[in-house]
Amino acid sequence: MNLTTKLFAGFVLISFLFTTVAIVNYRLSEDVISNSAFVSDSQNITRTSASLQRSIIDMETGMRGYLLTGNRTFLEPYFSAAALIPGQFTLLKKLMKDKPEQLKRVKEIEDLHQKWREEFAELLISEKDKENKSGDPYRGINKLEHGFLVLNEEGKRITDQMRVYFKAFNTIEYQVRETRNDRLTESIANTRQISTTLTVISVMLGLAWAYYITRLISGRILKMVNLADRISHGEYKTQIEDDANDELTRLTESLNRMSTTIDTTITELESKNKELDQFAYVVSHDLKAPLRGIENASRWVEEDMGKELPAHIREYLLMMRVRVHRMENLINGILALARIGRSHLEEGMIDVQALLFEVIDMLNPPQGFKIHLPDRLPVVEGAKVELQQVFSNLLSNAIKYHHHTTGNITVTHQRLEDAHEFSVMDDGPGIEEEYHDRIFVLFQTLQERDAVESTGVGLAIVKKIIERRGGTIKVSSTLGQGATFTFTWPLLTLDHT
Structure with a gap:
């Protein structure tokens, strides 16, 4: 199987798992929402039922107070509740449209209430009104034409029956709500458990697949890196299986x-x-x-x-x-x-101060020449023979091409960020700018060979040594004002194998 196919398969697998988690969570959330909505509806039903029951009680209480006292103030709750009850019955029946048994009880309560109002409450209130108009409002309920309905508790039996229906209605609602509450709690718990389980499984599988792909790729890439490293160290026959x-x-x-x-x-x-x-x-x-x-x-x-x-x-x-x-x-x-570069020279730390003393002693400059060195020079890394060749050629050229029998040559040093910079300055005849690049070319000399004995190879050797080590060399000079050869010697030794 191709690596691309494996990566795509892992992506598809993880995407499928997360899609599954999303679908399962969606369905579980629908169940939670459904149960929550049912519980909320049930609470609305019981609140509406309680409000309706209170309104009926208010009507009954107001009617009794009026019948006993003849004071119409007691009828205010009666008429207020009477105005509310039709809307409450309508709302309750609307809420019960999907519950035929409960709807039947609501209609039975509505019929009983209608009967109580028309055949009992309104009749007695009307007779009490006539009694009040006659000027004798305190004769008592038994003096009313239909006062016997109160005495034989006909109205009470109707209201008691309504209470029985209300109790049965509310009992069923409370039972259903309790069941739905249990289902809601269970569905929430299931949602949490299943969602957490699937998410953990998805994450674990994703991490496992990512670990597998990472190990698969990184292990093989590491082999390639090792191959490149071995090649860089000269092990050209190595191969990867x-x-x-x-x-x-x-x-x-x-x-x-x-x-x-x-x-x-x-x-x-x-x-x-x-x-x-x-x-x-x-x-x-x-x-x-x-x-x-x-x-x-x-x-x-x-x-x-x-x-x-x-x-x-x-x-x-x-x-x-x-x-x-x-x-x-x-x-x-x-x-x-x-x-240069084809022989394996010993690399090590070079004390430049001691090296220059050796070079000067070997060159044995003429009596009139003075070579000035800094009080302190660094210890650098490299092949001593190569740096010795560089300084030997630059110093000998400064002496050889000087136009007087006396002169001064100065060596300076400064530390750069990634290299040491050395300069060899003389007070000789100088070099015209047009020759600044040509002097580093093989066999190029500025004077006749019969005038100054030279092969034209020295500066070419210097340039090759310095550039091979990753440094640079340049000359700055004006005719008649001496010359300065400046070269850099990198801090880190390059691998020349």
């Missing part, structure tokens, strides 16, 4: 091919380097041999001719030996330049 047959497998195969290609290329390069070393050795040996022969022949001529040798011939022979030495130095310089 990967049989997953996915996108990373193809990347692994590309890295393996790259490793093989690098190994082949490095092997060929090493072979070519060996051939070049052998060629350089042979060329230098074959070139130096006739040069030594020419020098020896010139000396033999001088020895054989002795005092008979003309002065101009002696001068020619001396010039010939000078040219031979120049040719030999040129061959040695070319070989030194070619071997």
